[in-house]
Structures are given as C-alpha cells and as structure tokens.
Amino acid sequence: MREAWAPLAVLAAFAAAPLIGYSGAYETTLMARAMILGMAAVALAFLVGGAGLVSLGHAACLGVGAYAVAILDAHGVTEAAVVLPAAIGAAALFALATGAVAIRTSGVHFIMITLAFGQMAFFTASSLAAYGGDDGYTLYGRTEVAGTRLLEDRLAFHYLCLAALTLTWASCAMLLASRFGRVLRAARENAQRVEAVGLAPYPFRLIAYAIAGAVGGLAGFLLANATEFVSPATLSWQRSGELLFMVILGGAGRLWGGILGALVFVMLETWLAQQTPHWKLVFGPMLVLAVLFLRGGLAGLVARRG
Amino acid sequence: MADPLLRLEDLRKHYGGLAVTDGVTLEVRPGEIHAVIGPNGAGKTTLIHEVSGLVAPDAGRILLAGRDITRLSAPARVRAGLARTFQITSVVPGFTALENVALAVQARTGSSFRFFRPAAAEPATNAAAMAALAEIGLADRAAIPAGALSHGEKRALELAIALATRPRLLLLDEPLAGAGPEETERLIALLARLRPAYTILLVEHDMQAVFALADRVSVLVYGRVIATGTVGEIRGNPEVRAAYLGEEEA
Amino acid sequence: MTAQLLLVQALNGLQLGILLFLVAAGLTLVFGVMDFINLAHGVQYMLGAYLGAAFAAATGSFWWGLALALPAALAAGLVLEVLVFRHLYARDHLSQVLATFGVILFLNEGVKVVWGAAPLQVPIPPLLDGGIEISPGLQYPIYRVAVLGAGLATAALLWWLVERTRAGMLVRAGATNAPMVAALGVDITRLFTLVFAFGAMLAGFAGVLAGPIFSVEPGMGDHVLILAFVVIVIGGIGSIRGAFLAALLVGLIDTLGKSLMPNLMRLFLDPSSARQAGAALASMLVYVAMAAILAFRPAGLFPVRTG
Numbered sequence: 001m002r003e004a005w006a007p008l009a010v011l012a013a014f015a016a017a018p019l020i021g022y023s024g025a026y027e028t029t030l031m032a033r034a035m036i037l038g039m040a041a042v043a044l045a046f047l048v049g050g051a052g053l054v055s056l057g058h059a060a061c062l063g064v065g066a067y068a069v070a071i072l073d074a075h076g077v078t079e080a081a082v083v084l085p086a087a088i089g090a091a092a093l094f095a096l097a098t099g100a101v102a103i104r105t106s107g108v109h110f111i112m113i114t115l116a117f118g119q120m121a122f123f124t125a126s127s128l129a130a131y132g133g134d135d136g137y138t139l140y141g142r143t144e145v146a147g148t149r150l151l152e153d154r155l156a157f158h159y160l161c162l163a164a165l166t167l168t169w170a171s172c173a174m175l176l177a178s179r180f181g182r183v184l185r186a187a188r189e190n191a192q193r194v195e196a197v198g199l200a201p202y203p204f205r206l207i208a209y210a211i212a213g214a215v216g217g218l219a220g221f222l223l224a225n226a227t228e229f230v231s232p233a234t235l236s237w238q239r240s241g242e243l244l245f246m247v248i249l250g251g252a253g254r255l256w257g258g259i260l261g262a263l264v265f266v267m268l269e270t271w272l273a274q275q276t277p278h279w280k281l282v283f284g285p286m287l288v289l290a291v292l293f294l295r296g297g298l299a300g301l302v303a304r305r306g
Numbered sequence: 307m308a309d310p311l312l313r314l315e316d317l318r319k320h321y322g323g324l325a326v327t328d329g330v331t332l333e334v335r336p337g338e339i340h341a342v343i344g345p346n347g348a349g350k351t352t353l354i355h356e357v358s359g360l361v362a363p364d365a366g367r368i369l370l371a372g373r374d375i376t377r378l379s380a381p382a383r384v385r386a387g388l389a390r391t392f393q394i395t396s397v398v399p400g401f402t403a404l405e406n407v408a409l410a411v412q413a414r415t416g417s418s419f420r421f422f423r424p425a426a427a428e429p430a431t432n433a434a435a436m437a438a439l440a441e442i443g444l445a446d447r448a449a450i451p452a453g454a455l456s457h458g459e460k461r462a463l464e465l466a467i468a469l470a471t472r473p474r475l476l477l478l479d480e481p482l483a484g485a486g487p488e489e490t491e492r493l494i495a496l497l498a499r500l501r502p503a504y505t506i507l508l509v510e511h512d513m514q515a516v517f518a519l520a521d522r523v524s525v526l527v528y529g530r531v532i533a534t535g536t537v538g539e540i541r542g543n544p545e546v547r548a549a550y551l552g553e554e555e556a
Numbered sequence: 557m558t559a560q561l562l563l564v565q566a567l568n569g570l571q572l573g574i575l576l577f578l579v580a581a582g583l584t585l586v587f588g589v590m591d592f593i594n595l596a597h598g599v600q601y602m603l604g605a606y607l608g609a610a611f612a613a614a615t616g617s618f619w620w621g622l623a624l625a626l627p628a629a630l631a632a633g634l635v636l637e638v639l640v641f642r643h644l645y646a647r648d649h650l651s652q653v654l655a656t657f658g659v660i661l662f663l664n665e666g667v668k669v670v671w672g673a674a675p676l677q678v679p680i681p682p683l684l685d686g687g688i689e690i691s692p693g694l695q696y697p698i699y700r701v702a703v704l705g706a707g708l709a710t711a712a713l714l715w716w717l718v719e720r721t722r723a724g725m726l727v728r729a730g731a732t733n734a735p736m737v738a739a740l741g742v743d744i745t746r747l748f749t750l751v752f753a754f755g756a757m758l759a760g761f762a763g764v765l766a767g768p769i770f771s772v773e774p775g776m777g778d779h780v781l782i783l784a785f786v787v788i789v790i791g792g793i794g795s796i797r798g799a800f801l802a803a804l805l806v807g808l809i810d811t812l813g814k815s816l817m818p819n820l821m822r823l824f825l826d827p828s829s830a831r832q833a834g835a836a837l838a839s840m841l842v843y844v845a846m847a848a849i850l851a852f853r854p855a856g857l858f859p860v861r862t863g
Contacts, residue, residue, distance in 0.1 A: 054650045101847045104854045108593050108793065111649060112785040113850065116843050119782045123839030129832050179412055179420040186398045186409055193396050196358075197410040197471055198384035199418060207419075237782070241595075241657040248654055278669055284662030291655040292643055 007169070007256035010263060014162050018155055028154045032226045034266040035161040036219050039168045041246040041258030043215035046172040048244070049253050050181065051208045052188030054111050056240050057098070057118030061091040061213040063235030065220020067125060070137040070230040074130070080145045087221040088214050094121070095213020096206070103205045106191075118237050125232040136231025143225055151225050161222055165259070168215055172255050175211070184208055245287060249294070309372060311336045311505045312475055317356060317366035319349075319529075326352045327363065328529035334475065337502035341516045342509045344526035345549070350509045351393060353526065354479045357507070358390045359383045370475065384413075389473035393480045395460045399453030403444055403463050406452050407435040410470035435470065442466040442496065458489040465496070469504070476506045482515050494518055517541075525549070560694045565815045566808065567690075571700050571769075573807025574707030578762035579780055580787040580799045581714060582755020588731030588794020588860060589751050593649050595656035596636065598781030599663040600756045604629045604763025605772045606667055609676045612767075618681035622764050629760025630753060637752050645748065660778070668774045678767035703765050710761070711800055718796055727751055731794035731860050783810070786846050792856030802857065806842055813841040 014031060017023075022031070040062055047053045065087035072083050098117040102110055131137045142151040151157050175181050187194045187201035194201050224230050233239070246265050250257025268286075272279035310333035319327040326349045334340045342350055355361035357368055359380030368376045375383050397406050405426070411434045412418055412425065425431070439445045442462045447455060452463060461481060468476060481497070482490050494515050500506065501521075510516050516523060517537050524534040527549045533540060540546055583597045607628045612621025640659060644652045680699045687695030718724035730737045730747055738744040763777075770776065787806050791798025818834025825833060849857065 048650060054653065056653060098847075101850050104850065108587055108591065108649060109789060109854075111593060111653060112789050113846070115782060116786050116789070116846060119779075120840050120843035124836050127832065127835040127839055174424075175421055177424040177426065178422060179418045179425045181421075182405070182409060182412065182425045183418050186401065189398045189400050190396060192392075193398055193406075193467075194409070195381045196384060196390060196392075196396065197413040197467065198381050199413050200379065200381045204418070237778070238661075241654070244650065245654055245657070248650060278665050280661045280665040281669065284658040284660070284665065287658030287661065288640055288655045291647075291651045291658070292640075 003254075004256055007259045010259055011162065011166060014165075015159075018158055023154065025154065028158050029226060030266065030270060032158060032161050032222070034263045035165045036222045036226060037243070037246065037266060038259045038262035039161075039165045039222075040216055040219040041243055041250065041262045042165070042168050042172055042255050043212040043219075043258075044243050045247045045250065045255050045258040046176065047208060047212045048247055049255065049257075050172075050176045050188065051184045051205055053103070053205060053209060054244070055114040055209075055212075056111050056237060056244065057114035057116075057121075058212070058216060058243050059237070059239035060118040060121040060235050061095055061216025062220035062223060062239070063121060063125060063230075063232070064091040064094045065217030066224040066230045066234050067128075067131065067220075068217070069143065069221055069224040070131055070139065073139050074137070078141065078144045079147070080143045080151075083143050084218075084221055087224075088217040091217025091220060092210050092214040095216070096210045099206050099209035099213070103202060103209060115237055115240070118235065118240055122232055122235040122237070125235055132231065134232060136229055136233070139224065139228045139230070142228060143221070157225065161226075164218060164222060168218075169255060169259065172215075175208075176255070180204060180207070245290075249290060309336075310334055310369075311371055312357070312507060313367075313369040314353075314357065315367040315369070317353070317363050317368070319352060319356060319361065319363045325529050327356060327366075330366070330526070330529065330531055332524055332531060332534070334505060334507050335522075336505050338521040339497070339501055339506045339508060339519050341520035341523045342507065342526055343511070343513075343516055343523060347528075348526040349529040350526055351479060354390065354477050354507075354509055358388065358477055384471055384473075387472075387474035388477065389468040389471045389475070390477035391461075391464045391468055391479060391481055393483060395457070395464055397452040397460055397463055397467070399451065401452055402449050403439060403452055403455065403459075403466075404432065404435050404448040406463060407438050407466050407470050408432060410467045411435050411438070414471055438466045438470045439463075441469070443492075458485055458492070461485065461489075461493065462496070469500075474505060476500070476504050478506060478508045478510075480509055480511060482510060482512045490515065560691060561815075562812075563691060564694070564696060565812055567696060567700065567704070569808035569811030570804060571704050571707075571807070572811055573804035574704055574711070575762045575766055576780070576783055576787050576807055577711060577800050577803035578707060578758045578765075580784040580791070580803055581711075581796055582751075582758045583784050584788045584791065584794055584796065584799045585727060585731060585751050586755050587788065589727060589734055590645055590748050591734065592641065592645055593652045593656070594641065595653060595781065596641075596659040596663070597755070597759055597784070598777030599660055600629065600633055600759035600777070601763040601766070601780055602663070602667065602774075602777035603632050604760030605678075605767045605770075605776065606671060606676070606763075607632075607760070608764030608767045609678045609772050610671070612678060613676075618679070618768075621678075625764050626757060626760060629763070630757045633756025633760070634749075634753055637749065637756075641752070664774045664778075673774060675771035675773040676767075678772060680768045699768060703769070706765060707762075710758070714758075714796060723750065783842070786842055788856075790846055790849050790856055792858040792860055794860035795856070795858040798856055798858035798860075805845075809845055810838075810842050813838040817841070 014035060017031060040058065044058045047055055068087040068090045069083055072086060077083065102113040105113060126134050145151060176185065183194060183199055183204045187204065191201050242265065246261030247258055249264060250261030272282055312334040314330055314332040317327050317330040330353060344350055352361060356363045359378060367374055370386055370388060375386060408431050411431045415431065436445060436448060439448050442465055444459060444462055444466060447459060452460065455463060482493055485493060497519055520537055522534060522536055523540045524531050525540060525546050532549060533543050533546050579601050583594065586592055586594055604625055607625035608621045611624040612618050615621060636659065640655060644655055684699040684702050687697050688701065690696045718728060726737065726742055726747055783806060787799055787802045791802030817838035818831050821830035821834040
C-alpha cells in the first residue's frame with residue numbers, strides 16, 4: 001500500500017484542484033473526463049490484472065450506460081433514482097449476457113469475442129435513428145437528483161466523479177482481497193490448479209465480468225452527464241483499445257494503474273490534439289513504443305522508486 | 307473384504323484409431339497404496355486424467371465409494387473426495403506457499419463467493435494451511451512465493467494442497483519424476499506416512515519407490531491391465547516380466 | 557423480396573464471404589502458428605486497396621495497379637513485421653493487442669495524410685465492366701463474378717499449398733502445436749515470416765479486389781478485421797477449411813440479413829419502425845450467430861489446436 005502514494009496523490013490533487021483555482025468549465029470537464037475514464041480503467045485493470053480477462057469490449061459497457069441515459073432522456077425520464085440504476089443495470093446485463101458466452105473461451109478467442117460483441121453494440125447504437133443514430137444524441141439536460149439540477153453544478157459534479165472513482169478503486173481492491181478475489185487471481189495464473197481444489201473458475205469470472213460491466217455503466221452515466229451528448233463513438237472499439245492502453249500504461253499489475261493511465265492519456269490526448277489535427281500519427285507510435293519498452297507501465301516505474 | 311473405494315469398470319478411450327485405454331478394470335481398496343506401472347506409452351497418465359475428470363472416457367464407469375462419478379466435472383470430483391497431483395507440478399506461482407494451501411482450505415470450508423472480508427486475514431484458514439505445510443515439512447517456507455520454491459519443494463507443496471482438500475482418494479501422477487536421490491528418499495518417507503489415513507492410487511516409474519510403498523500393483527500395457535497383485539506376485543509374474551520388467555534389471 | 561433479388565443478394569453475400577476468407581485465411585494461420593493476435597491485419601487490406609487505387613490511377617490500368625500493388629503491399633507488411641510485430645511474438649496477448657492497435661491508429665491517420673479523407677474512386681477495368689445475365693432478365697455485374705472466381709481460385713491454391721506441399725505441412729503442424737514443431741528442429745522464425753508474409757499478401761490482394769466495389773477510405777480495414785475475427789472464431793483458429801466455410805456463412809448472413817430483416821420486421825411493425833428495427837437487428841445478426849455457434853462449440857467448428 002506504500003506504493004500507492006502516486007494514485008493517492010492524484011486523488012488528492014483532484015480534490016484540491018477546484019479549490020485552488022481550477023474550477024472553470026474547461027478544466028472541470030477535462031478532470032471529469034480523466035476521473036470517469038479512470039473509473040473505467042480501474043474496473044478494466046480489475047478484469048485484466050486480477051482475473052486475467054483481456055476484454056477488448058469494455059467501452060461497450062460505458063456506451064450501454066450512456067445510452068440508457070439518452071434513451072430515458074428522450075422519453076422524458078430524467079430522475080436519477082430511475083436513470084442511475086437503469087444505466088448500471090443495463091450495462092451489467094449486457095456484460096452478463098455477452099460474458100456468459102465469451103468466458104467459455106480463453107486467450108485469443110476471448111479477446112476477439114469481446115471485440116465482436118463490442119462491435120455489435122456499436123452497430124446497434126448506430127442504427128437507433130430515434131436516438132440520433134450515427135450523429136449521436138444531445139441530452140436536454142443533466143440527470144436530475146430528487147428533482148433538483150444538482151449535477152449541473154460544476155463543483156458538485158466534480159466531487160461526485162471523484163467519489164465514484166475512489167469508491168471504484170476501494171471496491172475493486174476489496175474484491176480482489178476477498179475469498180472471491182483469491183479464486184480469480186489463482187485462476188488467472190493457473191486455472192487447472194483452481195479446478196484441482198474443487199472450484200470451477202467460470203462462475204467467478206462471469207461475476208467479475210458483470211461487476212466490471214456495472215462499473216462501466218456507472219462511468220457511462222457520468223460520461224453522458226459530463227458532455228450532455230452521447231454517440232456511438234463511445235462504444236467504438238477504438239475506445240476499448242484506449243481503455244486497455246490506460247491499463248497497460250498504468251501497469252496492469254496494479255488496480256490504481258488505471259487512475260494514472262487515464263490521467264496521462266487524457267492529458268496527452270488533449271495536448272497532442274492542440275498541436276496537430278493528425279495527432280494519431282504521433283499517438284500510434286507512442287502506443288507501440290510504450291508497449292515495447294514500458295513493461296510494468298508507469299506503476300512499475302513508480303513502484304521501483306517508491 | 308471392504309468395498310473398494312475406487313472402482314474402474316471397463317474404461318475405454320481412443321484417439322483416432324489408437325486405443326489409449328483399452329478396457330481397464332481396476333479396484334483400489336480403502337487404506338491401500340495401489341501403484342500403476344507400465345512401459346512408456348501404456349496410457350498411465352491418460353488413465354489418471356480419466357479418473358480425475360480431465361479426459362472423458364468413451365465408455366466404462368468410474369465409481370468412488372460406490373457412487374458413479376463418470377459424468378461429474380473435475381471440480382465436482384474433488385468435492386466428492388478425489389484429489390490429485392500432476393506430473394508437471396501445478397501450483398499458483400504468484401501466491402505464497404501458504405496462500406496456495408489456503409486456497410484449498412478455503413474451497414473446502416464455506417463458500418468462496420464472499421466479497422467483503424479479506425481472505426488473507428482468516429485465522430482458521432491460515433491455521434489449517436500452516437498445519438498442512440507443517441505436515442509436509444514446508445512450514446518455514448510458508449511466506450515464499452511458490453514460483454521461487456525448488457522443484458522438490460513445489461512437489462511437496464502440491465501434495466500439501468491435495469491433502470488440504472481432505473480427500474478420500476489421492477491420485478499421484480509420477481510424484482517422484484525429476485527428483486534427485488535425496489528428494490526421492492524424503493518423498494517416499496512422506497508418502498509412507500500417509501497410509502492408512504489416505505488411500506492412494508499412484509502412477510510411478512521409479513521401481514524402488516513402487517516396491518517400497520505399494521500394497522498392490524497393477525501393470526498397464528497398451529492401455530490394458532495385464533496383471534494385478536502384491537509386489538511379490540507381480541515380480542514373479544512371467545507375463546509382466548516379459549512385457550515390462552524383463553527389459554530392465556528388476 | 558423476389559427470388560431474383562434474393563439471388564442477387566446471395567451472390568453478393570458469397571462475394572463478401574470470399575473477400576473475408578482472403579483476409580481471414582492469413583489471420584487464422586498467424587493466430588494458429590504464432591499465437592500472435594494481429595489487429596493490424598485490417599490495415600494490410602486497406603493498404604492493398606490504397607496501393608491498388610494509387611497505382612491504377614498512376615498507370616491508367618487496373619491490371620497494372622494490381623500487379624504493382626501486390627508486391628508493394630507485401631513489402632509494407634514485411635516492414636511492419638520487422639519493425640513491430642517481430643518483437644511481440646514472445647509477449648502476452650494484451651501487449652500484442654495494444655501495439656497492433658497503435659499501428660492501426662498510425663496507418664489510418666497516415667493514409668488520411670497521404671491521400672486525404674475522402675474516399676478514392678477505383679474504376680472497374682473495362683474488360684470486366686458490364687453485366688452478365690444470370691437468370692432471364694437479371695443482370696449481375698461481371699466484376700463481382702470475377703471477384704468470386706478469383707477468390708475461389710485463390711482458395712483452391714491455398715488448399716493445395718497447405719495440404720499438398722511440404723511447407724504447407726509444416727504450417728499445418730505449426731498451427732496444431734508450434735512448440736513441438738520448433739523442437740523438431742524446424743526453423744520456426746523462417747516459418748513465421750513465411751506465414752506472415754503470405755497472409756499479408758492475401759489481405760492486400762483482397763483489398764485491391766475490393767477497391768472498385770467498396771469505397772477506399774481511411775478505416776475501411778477496421779470493419780473487415782472484426783468480421784474476419786468473427787470468421788476465425790466460428791471457423792476455428794488455425795483452420796483454413798473452417799475459415800472458408802465460416803467466411804461464406806458470415807458473408808451470407810450479413811448481406812442477406814441486411815436486406816431481409818427490414819422486410820421481416822414489416823410483418824410486425826409499421827414501415828419506418830420496421831426499417832429501424834430491421835437495421836438494428838441485421839447488424840446484430842452476425843454476432844448473435846457467432847454467440848450461438850460458440851455456445852455449442854466454444855473452439856469453433858473445426859478446431860485445430862492441440863498444443
């Protein structure tokens with residue numbers, strides 16, 4: 001836990017930022033994005049580093065959550081007490097259904113199947129003309145909390161995202177340390193050994209997948225509210241790839257790597273995009289180099305020093 | 307005579323045209339150490355896989371204490387009292403020796419679908435795991451990651467894990483493979499101490515170990531049991547000599 | 557939906573399937589022999605299309621475009637192999653996914669910089685222009701028939717190479733159990749490079765063929781890649797035969813689904829809802845089929861791996 005000074009420092013920085021002057025619309029949106037993607041990345045790190053499930057379809061869970069907000073909004077339902085559980089529930093259900101099939105496979109199969117299901121969600125969202133189709137959907141306003149426009153208060157939303165991020169990290173850490181987590185971690189390294197003590201890995205993995213999906217749904221809910229706009233791009237496999245990048249950038253071995261990875265990614269993406277419209281020409285090779293040379297990710301670098 | 311703890315009835319398995327298990331009928335009595343020997347390619351490891359549930363036989367039955375377990379999954383058979391070790395040692399390298407055994411204890415005691423309390427802080431589980439390690443002689447290596455243990459220590463750890471599931475029947479797949487002379491002595495002594503509390507079906511190449519440990523021996527040749535009997539009976543059996551022992555200095 | 561329209565759509569489906577097969581064949585071997593998950597295979601297809609379009613425009617002839625594009629696409633593939641892929645064979649799948657993802661980002665942006673974001677037009681060669689009558693009163697484009705023919709011929713060539721030559725035997729053995737083949741003294745690096753290069757060329761070839769039919773634009777390889785993944789998962793990793801059958805199946809399901817689904821929905825819904833629901837369901841169809849097949853055969857229809 002001593003090694004976790006870096007992510008703890010980041011969380012503290014997020015907590016302090018609005019109070020020391022970073023409270024404008026631009027900064028808070030950027031920070032919200034970093035925190036929300038950080039949540040999703042921590043959940044993915046839980047799957048990848050904890051359970052050994054490399055999912056290339058995680059963005060789909062965010063998308064399902066975001067679209068739940070959009071679809072309910074289109075029908076006039078904006079109360080958080082309904083929208084939030086709907087977003088989380090829909091995403092968890094999606095993860096459960098696709099996971100039930102995907103987790104029967106492993107390795108390369110699993111990666112490809114999660115990618116395929118992510119694409120399925122993407123195409124489905126693109127074809128929903130009533131909710132914007134390819135062009136996306138603009139919310140009438142942010143989700144209301146008990147009838148109030150609480151979430152439209154920048155500070156309130158900022159600290160809500162921070163709370164969600166912290167809660168996600170704490171919960172995933174707790175899960176990994178529990179009996180449930182022990183079976184997951186063992187199965188990641190040696191599924192045969194787990195079976196040989198009398199436990200079948202499948203139900204544990206499926207539950208982990210559904211939990212990660214639920215967190216994705218929560219992140220999607222927050223994302224929809226942050227930008228007040230939802231489009232199929234949220235579900236694209238490029239987004240899933242970016243989430244995996246955050247995990248590996250942070251270091252797949254540690255949950256909090258997702259927090260660091262998301263922050264660096266958002267900063268990098270924002271800065272690069274300001275330099276050139278063709279920033280992916282730079283970002284692509286950076287990704288390749290990071291994979292080739294940054295083994296253990298940033299978390300590995302931090303841990304070695306700390 | 308007591309009912310057999312394990313009974314294999316006319317087990318058959320073929321890959322393509324090759325019959326790897328060709329009608330194996332075998333009984334293991336409670337409290338005995340029953341060795342299965344045979345030349346390379348006889349199908350010994352496949353037989354262990356069929357009994358433990360990794361490979362599904364094409365025909366035949368497997369009965370554990372009279373209960374037909376032929377259709378049970380491998381984890382279900384473990385819960386029914388059947389534990390095994392592997393020819394290529396199979397532990398969780400990133401876990402400490404203690405946590406490896408604790409996993410087995412956890413599987414046996416209460417549900418693993420617990421999400422809130424830290425597993426490493428369960429006093430009862432840890433105590434049981436330490437006791438199993440002590441029994442095997444690995445108590446002082448408890449905090450070492452299993453991947454860092456020596457080959458012999460890993461083998462002993464596997465045995466400790468298997469024992470921690472409190473099995474009625476232990477399947478040991480060449481426990482002495484790759485062991486040096488000192489280690490072999492240790493492991494033989496260890497296994498000898500397990501009788502009669504545990505019943506053991508042992509596949510082994512090392513004849514010294516087999517003759518020292520086995521109550522009864524079955525000889526497997528080309529997927530078929532050609533003889534079953536005590537060590538003395540097997541040594542004297544001309545068919546066995548011809549097929550197997552005759553090729554080495556017995 | 558008349559029988560004639562159905563026939564046209566079925567032929568289109570087969571033709572999509574054959575293109576998918578060309579892309580999937582190389583991919584399934586690379587997965588099977590090298591256990592290397594290559595997301596960048598789709599850009600091989602895209603590069604083939606762009607190079608074919610560029611050379612055709614420069615020389616004024618589709619055939620010259622094809623002849624020049626193939627070795628160029630192969631060369632590009634080998635450059636990528638040496639620069640990036642080679643260093644990933646021993647790494648874990650996550651690293652492979654991310655590094656090849658980086659390659660996609662780079663090349664998708666790269667073609668945008670070189671050729672612009674607007675789709676390129678590739679004219680059908682005069683020799684193959686026009687239609688032939690496949691049934692009374694029904695014309696079908698000759699070019700599409702030619703693509704179908706070329707694809708089948710390549711499939712036959714591939715089958716012969718894999719089943720009847722020594723190199724092919726090594727590839728098949730490698731797809732079943734690569735460490736074993738290496739242990740038998742086969743130069744596994746040369747085998748890897750051979751498999752990779754051949755796969756890259758097949759994908760590039762498919763790209764050139766696709767130029768006149770589908771639009772040549774940045775990112776065109778991404779959708780094809782994912783469909784190719786579905787093909788491989790359904791067919792069984794490492795199996796050419798599986799890839800062939802699965803590719804035709806996926807091509808047919810996708811094409812027929814897109815044309816039939818909206819009509820099917822008209823039985824239950826009003827026209828505009830039917831169109832929407834039909835489109836939504838059609839896009840899910842291939843993946844639902846994949847899920848259904850995997851439910852019964854998690855290793856695909858013709859699994860090959862034993863190692």
